[in-house]
Structures are given as C-alpha cells and as structure tokens.
Amino acid sequence: MKESRAMPILPVEAYTSQEWFDKEQEIIFGNSWQFAGLVEDIQDPGDYITVQCGYQNLLVVKGRDQRLRAFHNLCRHRGTQLLRAVGKKQKALTCPYHDWTYDLSGQLVSVPQKETEFPNLELDQICLHKASVDIWRGMLWVHPNPDAESIARWFEGVQEHLGPHDPLRLVEYPDSRYEKLIKANWKIVAENFMDVYHLAHLHSNTLNMYDHSKAEYGFIGDHYVFWEPHAKKYGENLDKLMPFKRIAEMTDEYLGAFVPWLFPNFGLSETESSWSTFHAIPLSPQETKVIIRSKLEPMSNWEFTKQQWKSGMSWHGIMGGETKYGKKPDLSSEDPMDWNDFMEEDVYVCEQQQKSLKNPLFNVSRTAKNGESTVRNFQTIVKRWIEN
Amino acid sequence: MSGQFYKLQIVGLENPIETATSITLDVPTNLYQTFSFYPGQHIVLKLMIDGKEVRRSYSMNSCPYNDEALQVTVKRVENGLVSNYIGDNFRVGDSIEVMVPQGRFFANIDPHGYKTYFLFAAGSGITPIFSILKSVLYTSPQSTVNLFYGNANQDTIIFYDALADLESKYPDRLNIIHTLSNPKVWTTWTQWKGRKGRINAESVEHFITNHPPLAQNTEYYICGPGAMNNTVRETLINLGVPQDLIHVEQFGALDDESDEEGTIIDNANLTAKLDGKTFRLKIPKGKTILQVLKEENADPPYSCESGVCGTCRTKIVMGDVSMKVCLALDDDEIKSGMILACQARPLTEHIEIEY
Structure with a gap:
C-alpha cells in the first residue's frame, strides 16, 4: 500500500488535488459564515455586494428599512447570475438575460411579456433563494443557508480574546488595501498565519517589535486566538515608533497584537495603531487570493504624515534596519527576502512550500511541540469537517 | 387559570410624572409562578367604583428578570373614571384584585441572542x-x-x-x-x-x-x-x-374614546343567539355588545372585560364592529368573524352574533 504522506495530519493531496478542493468548497465553505466585507461597503438602501461562498455566489443588498438581506445570486428563471460585483442604489434587481426583475426583498415583481409567455405564472410565488447575512465586529458575514446558526453562536467565546478595538469607529485608509495572488493552497496560507514557531525566525528582523516568547494562543472551538506583547524596546519607544496614531481603545493593559484566525479562511491583525482584515480566498488547489484592508484611528492628514515621519526617522536607530540576512533592504532586488517586509516573507515561504508538495521526497516529518501545535490543530479541524 | 383574580397588596406608590402613578404590588412567594410574565404582558385590575365593578388592563413596566417588584403605571386621563380613581384613592397597604399576567404582546428574549x-x-x-x-x-x-x-x-x-x-x-x-x-x-x-x-x-x-x-x-x-x-x-x-x-x-382602551367615536353607530340593532335563545336589542352609543347583553340578563360569558382573556368571544354573522382592544384573537380568527363582545361596538346598523 502506498504510504500517504502527511502534512502531518492532512494528506498532501489535501493541498494539491482538485477533488479535495471541491470537497472543501462544498463542505466547509458552503456551510460556514464567510467574511463579505466591511459594514461601510453597503451604505444606502439599494447598495449591494456579491460574495463567493464555496461554489455558491451570494448577493447582499440593503433594504429601505436599513436591514441587509442575502440571496443566492441566481435568477429563478434560468439560473443566470443576476448581479455582478458591487452596485449602488438599485431600486430593483434585474437579470441581464431576460430582464426578470426582483424587488429588494427578493420578490419577483416583473416578467417581460408575461401575458403571452407566462400566462399562468404567479409572481408572488417566486422569490430569490434566501441566504443569511449579519454584522459582527463591524464586518459583513454571509452564510449560504437561510437558517444558519446565528453569527453570535458561530463566534461564541471568541470576542473575549480579541482586541478592544471598535472597528465601526475606525476609518479605512484605501491606500492600505493590499491584494496578492499567492501560488499556494489556502491552508498553507492559514497555517503560516497560525505558525507561532516561525515568527522569531523568518521574521526575526521584520516582526521584532513583538516578544514572541510571551505569545499566548489557543483555539476556541474552530477559531484560533493569539496575542503577544510588544518587545521591550518597541514598547518603551512606542510613541516614536508606532506607524500611525494610537487607537483610543488600546490602553496600556492591551498593548501588543491580537492576531486571530477565524475558521475557515479569515485573519485579523489588531495592533496599537491599526486594525486589519486578512481574507484568504481559495481560487484553486494551488492558488489563493489574499486581500488585506486596514482601518486606523481617525486623524488628519497632518497627523498621519507626522506620525509616519516620526516612526520612519526613529525606527532604524532603535529597532535596526537590516534584513534577516543582515543586508540593507532593497526593494529593487528580485529576492523577496531583501525587501524587509514580513508579508512578502510569508508569501515567499508559502509558495516555496507549495512548490515542494509534488516532490516524491516531500514529507512533514516533525512539527514543533508548541509553536506548530496550531498547525496540527487547524488540520485536525479541517479533517473533522471533511470527514463528518 | 386565565380568568382568575388574586388579592395583591400595594406596597409602593410613586409618581414618575405628576399625572401618573406607579403601583408596586407584592406577589407572595406561593404566587411567584402564577404571576411570572414576559416583558410586554399586562395584568387586569378589578375595582369597585361607586358600587359598580370595573376592569382595566395595565402593562407591567417592571422587568421580570431581576429583583424588581411587579409594577404597573397608570396615567390620568381627563375625565377618566378608573385612572383618576386610582390616582386619588389607592393607598399603600390596600389590597386589590388582580388577574394573572397575560397578553400576546411580549418579547421572548434569548439570552444568547444577537438581535x-x-x-x-x-x-x-x-x-x-x-x-x-x-x-x-x-x-x-x-x-x-x-x-x-x-x-x-x-x-x-x-x-x-x-x-x-x-x-x-x-x-x-x-x-x-x-x-x-x-x-x-x-x-x-x-x-x-x-x-x-x-x-x-x-x-x-x-x-x-x-x-x-x-x-x-x-x-x-x-x-x-x-x-x-x-x-x-x-x-x-x-x-x-x-x-x-x-x-x-x-393602550388607553376605554378611558380614551375619542378615536373612533364618530364612526360608532348609535342605537344599532343587535340580534344575538345565545344558549338557544335569541335576543333582539338596541345598542346605545358608548355601550359594548357585552354590556347590552349583561343588562338584559342574558348571562353572556365574560371575564376580564379588557379584550384580553377571550372568554367573551363570539362569532359575528352579520354587520361589522369596532374593537378597541383585541388581544385574545389572532388575525386568522378575526378574519373568520370572531369578535370579543366586551370590546365590540357597532359600525353598522344591524349586528347579528351567534355564541
């Protein structure tokens, strides 16, 4: 019998095969609450967004009663996808194919040439397939099932381990939006996010503002929570070093970073001066799109510039400015390890690991007792979802 | 039992505003269960005023889930018989007749809910x-x-x-x-x-x-x-x-009759079939079908006289009535012609009901 190579809990195929990918899309992504954006993405009645939940595309639209409604984005006529991407102030939802039109509560309200072509059709009997939508922590969440368990229950116990940030109060800085196509399976990205062991090594010179030896982490149900304090010299010079204005709720007792991973594919990074979402969208067994959006304490342009300048001026002297390999950072280099950017370091190792998966010698022989227990736990959770 | 009255003692009276009285009632331990309620529900008070029995329903303003004692608040209505009687005559230590909490208007709150x-x-x-x-x-x-x-x-x-x-x-x-x-x-x-x-x-x-x-x-x-x-x-x-x-x-069921006064028919004809007998009566303006039948000693069923308990329900076979309070009937029952006699006032010249 062929020995199945393991990662170490899941088989290697879980990271390479289309069959596994399809199963995950159906079983995990089709049955869980998925991040759909920030509350601000849908401002006014008639505004909508669309979001992929596994193999099902959902649309979320705001009604005149200010409530959000989620529907499966397919016309009840011949199943055509109704809406694309995002839209503003729609009065109704119209299918491009034959102009079947639904109101904002999903009810079919008009069918062209109804008298001749559909004489017996009763409009009020036809409604878009419903899904679930809710707001949690300033974010939009959707679930393909209209009777899904409540978002509060899905995240029960997690809130207590997150930062004190009030995302609704913070302001998104559009320039901070980051999108990257990573050539690695989404679970490799997730595992990298949760790997505590690598922090002091891969990021020895890029995440040195934290004291990784004091990290506190664990799982609440299927969700991972993590907090670590500032390194001494960063904490002592916080006012000078922090890149943006301090977030009001981040009083001294919270200082550090809250970095949870919410099952299955969503991370947060909550620090003293920023609040960021990290959405890892599986595109194929070996491709994942990551979208990062950041919110900051409201501040004037001048405050923003001043703090950036202060941080930039002070950083080198206090924290050091060399790369992991003792070089001067060089953005023009072809080697991402020269860029001194922790995100690019992570992208690099994720892609390097994915490349090795087809190598017949590939195997994960050992994992760290503590710092990689998180990786094993995550794989165990995925395995349970797929097998149950 | 939904129609049953209990004597409860007034243990507190205060005026949240000059024209309203909050009445705190003592619920003895053995009646805790009987007087448990959902927020939004109300009780019915039975009072004797000038030798006549009157009943009024008042919603609890107290919260049933903490240590607050059961409390209702009654606002004086100009020329209102009961609200002014309560404001003028209730004293701490008095005991009053109270029907157990009821009503379809309530919130059933899930402590784990996110609403x-x-x-x-x-x-x-x-x-x-x-x-x-x-x-x-x-x-x-x-x-x-x-x-x-x-x-x-x-x-x-x-x-x-x-x-x-x-x-x-x-x-x-x-x-x-x-x-x-x-x-x-x-x-x-x-x-x-x-x-x-x-x-x-x-x-x-x-x-x-x-x-x-x-x-x-x-x-x-x-x-x-x-x-x-x-x-x-x-x-x-x-x-x-x-x-x-x-x-x-x-709210404001009977003390405040200004709303629909104009549309109520004066001296409408009532035909009521009750216990095998047929009564043909006039309904003077201001009276309910139940009041007219009671005065005729027709012995109609009733209890709360507040549109709450449903004891007086009957079926209308002709005509139309207005009901100030109709908590004991759901929409389907109303559609099927059920009415509450204690609340029903005629909107048409001829009314026919069958018990």
Whole structure:
C-alpha cells in the first residue's frame, strides 16, 4: 500500500488535488459564515455586494428599512447570475438575460411579456433563494443557508480574546488595501498565519517589535486566538515608533497584537495603531487570493504624515534596519527576502512550500511541540469537517 | 387559570410624572409562578367604583428578570373614571384584585441572542416597552435597543430619568430618541433640544434610516394609541419590514374614546343567539355588545372585560364592529368573524352574533 504522506495530519493531496478542493468548497465553505466585507461597503438602501461562498455566489443588498438581506445570486428563471460585483442604489434587481426583475426583498415583481409567455405564472410565488447575512465586529458575514446558526453562536467565546478595538469607529485608509495572488493552497496560507514557531525566525528582523516568547494562543472551538506583547524596546519607544496614531481603545493593559484566525479562511491583525482584515480566498488547489484592508484611528492628514515621519526617522536607530540576512533592504532586488517586509516573507515561504508538495521526497516529518501545535490543530479541524 | 383574580397588596406608590402613578404590588412567594410574565404582558385590575365593578388592563413596566417588584403605571386621563380613581384613592397597604399576567404582546428574549430591537412608544404606551427595553439590556448582552418615544411635552415623559440612566449605563446598546408634539418653551429644564413633532410616517422613516441595525435579526414593538400604532406599522411595512417582525399593542382602551367615536353607530340593532335563545336589542352609543347583553340578563360569558382573556368571544354573522382592544384573537380568527363582545361596538346598523 502506498504510504500517504502527511502534512502531518492532512494528506498532501489535501493541498494539491482538485477533488479535495471541491470537497472543501462544498463542505466547509458552503456551510460556514464567510467574511463579505466591511459594514461601510453597503451604505444606502439599494447598495449591494456579491460574495463567493464555496461554489455558491451570494448577493447582499440593503433594504429601505436599513436591514441587509442575502440571496443566492441566481435568477429563478434560468439560473443566470443576476448581479455582478458591487452596485449602488438599485431600486430593483434585474437579470441581464431576460430582464426578470426582483424587488429588494427578493420578490419577483416583473416578467417581460408575461401575458403571452407566462400566462399562468404567479409572481408572488417566486422569490430569490434566501441566504443569511449579519454584522459582527463591524464586518459583513454571509452564510449560504437561510437558517444558519446565528453569527453570535458561530463566534461564541471568541470576542473575549480579541482586541478592544471598535472597528465601526475606525476609518479605512484605501491606500492600505493590499491584494496578492499567492501560488499556494489556502491552508498553507492559514497555517503560516497560525505558525507561532516561525515568527522569531523568518521574521526575526521584520516582526521584532513583538516578544514572541510571551505569545499566548489557543483555539476556541474552530477559531484560533493569539496575542503577544510588544518587545521591550518597541514598547518603551512606542510613541516614536508606532506607524500611525494610537487607537483610543488600546490602553496600556492591551498593548501588543491580537492576531486571530477565524475558521475557515479569515485573519485579523489588531495592533496599537491599526486594525486589519486578512481574507484568504481559495481560487484553486494551488492558488489563493489574499486581500488585506486596514482601518486606523481617525486623524488628519497632518497627523498621519507626522506620525509616519516620526516612526520612519526613529525606527532604524532603535529597532535596526537590516534584513534577516543582515543586508540593507532593497526593494529593487528580485529576492523577496531583501525587501524587509514580513508579508512578502510569508508569501515567499508559502509558495516555496507549495512548490515542494509534488516532490516524491516531500514529507512533514516533525512539527514543533508548541509553536506548530496550531498547525496540527487547524488540520485536525479541517479533517473533522471533511470527514463528518 | 386565565380568568382568575388574586388579592395583591400595594406596597409602593410613586409618581414618575405628576399625572401618573406607579403601583408596586407584592406577589407572595406561593404566587411567584402564577404571576411570572414576559416583558410586554399586562395584568387586569378589578375595582369597585361607586358600587359598580370595573376592569382595566395595565402593562407591567417592571422587568421580570431581576429583583424588581411587579409594577404597573397608570396615567390620568381627563375625565377618566378608573385612572383618576386610582390616582386619588389607592393607598399603600390596600389590597386589590388582580388577574394573572397575560397578553400576546411580549418579547421572548434569548439570552444568547444577537438581535436589534426597535421600540416605539407614545405616552403611557411606554409601560410595556420599558419592560421589554430593560429585559433586553439585562438579559441579552449582545442585543441592542433603539427606542423612539413620543410625548406631548417635557412634563409628560414617563420614566425620563430612568431611561436617561440606562442610556448612560449602556451607551453602546441603547439609543433613545424623544419627540415632543408640543414642547414647552421654558421649563425647569433647559430649552428642549430634542426632536419636535409627532410620531408620524416621516419621523419613523427618519428614525429607521438613522439607526441601521447591527444585528440583522430585528424585531419591532409598538405601543401607543390606535392611530399612532397604525402609522408606525404601515410605515415599517412600506419600508420593507416583514409583518411577522412587527408587534403592536394598543393602550388607553376605554378611558380614551375619542378615536373612533364618530364612526360608532348609535342605537344599532343587535340580534344575538345565545344558549338557544335569541335576543333582539338596541345598542346605545358608548355601550359594548357585552354590556347590552349583561343588562338584559342574558348571562353572556365574560371575564376580564379588557379584550384580553377571550372568554367573551363570539362569532359575528352579520354587520361589522369596532374593537378597541383585541388581544385574545389572532388575525386568522378575526378574519373568520370572531369578535370579543366586551370590546365590540357597532359600525353598522344591524349586528347579528351567534355564541
């Protein structure tokens, strides 16, 4: 019998095969609450967004009663996808194919040439397939099932381990939006996010503002929570070093970073001066799109510039400015390890690991007792979802 | 038993505003279970006034989920028989006859729930709404409450201070918008800086638009006079709120008869079939079908006389009636022709009912 190579809990195929990918899309992504954006993405009645939940595309639209409604984005006529991407102030939802039109509560309200072509059709009997939508922590969440368990229950116990940030109060800085196509399976990205062991090594010179030896982490149900304090010299010079204005709720007792991973594919990074979402969208067994959006304490342009300048001026002297390999950072280099950017370091190792998966010698022989227990736990959770 | 009365002692009387009396009742331990209630429900008081028995229902404004004693609040109505009797004559230590809590207007709150509550109250309609509001805040930590509360002027806002205290205690979970239809320009307080005007379609839409819900699981509770209830309900429905999320309670049942006075028929003809007998009677203006049958000694079934218990239900086979309070019947029953005799006043010249 062929020995199945393991990662170490899941088989290697879980990271390479289309069959596994399809199963995950159906079983995990089709049955869980998925991040759909920030509350601000849908401002006014008639505004909508669309979001992929596994193999099902959902649309979320705001009604005149200010409530959000989620529907499966397919016309009840011949199943055509109704809406694309995002839209503003729609009065109704119209299918491009034959102009079947639904109101904002999903009810079919008009069918062209109804008298001749559909004489017996009763409009009020036809409604878009419903899904679930809710707001949690300033974010939009959707679930393909209209009777899904409540978002509060899905995240029960997690809130207590997150930062004190009030995302609704913070302001998104559009320039901070980051999108990257990573050539690695989404679970490799997730595992990298949760790997505590690598922090002091891969990021020895890029995440040195934290004291990784004091990290506190664990799982609440299927969700991972993590907090670590500032390194001494960063904490002592916080006012000078922090890149943006301090977030009001981040009083001294919270200082550090809250970095949870919410099952299955969503991370947060909550620090003293920023609040960021990290959405890892599986595109194929070996491709994942990551979208990062950041919110900051409201501040004037001048405050923003001043703090950036202060941080930039002070950083080198206090924290050091060399790369992991003792070089001067060089953005023009072809080697991402020269860029001194922790995100690019992570992208690099994720892609390097994915490349090795087809190598017949590939195997994960050992994992760290503590710092990689998180990786094993995550794989165990995925395995349970797929097998149950 | 829904029709049963118990003697409860008044252990506290206070005036949240000059024209209203809050009555705190002592529920003995052995009646705790009997008098447990959902926030939004009410009790019926049975009083003897000038040798005549009268019954009135009042919503609890106390929260059933903490140590608060059972409390109702009665606002004086101009020329109102019962409300003024209560305001003038109730004394601490008195015992009064009280029917167990009931009513279909209530919130069943899930402590683990994640909900947004929209509450609408006008005048003394605040009483059940206040109970719901407190119950949500105390028992469902993830839920939030938005209250739109209308009054005539600064002096008639029942629970103003208590609401303000809660608002500062729960700044993230409670929003209150007051509106005054006729604010006093100068009072002992500073000039009114809040909203002016009635609770109407425009102000309800404004309120909804400015309070987008966080939790998308929403519920709407409305309590006020009939016209205000209809306005709020219709506005919500026009905005797209599903009907099953909207709960309405009418108050001021019998002391305030101005609303539909004009449409009630004077001296309508009543034909009632009851216990194998047929009664042909006139209904003088101001009387209900039940009152007319009682005066005729027809022995009709009844209990609460408040539109609550459903004992007096009967079927209308001809004509149409108006009912001030109709808590004992659901929409389907009303559609099928069921009425409550204790509330029914004629809207047509001929009324025929069958028990």
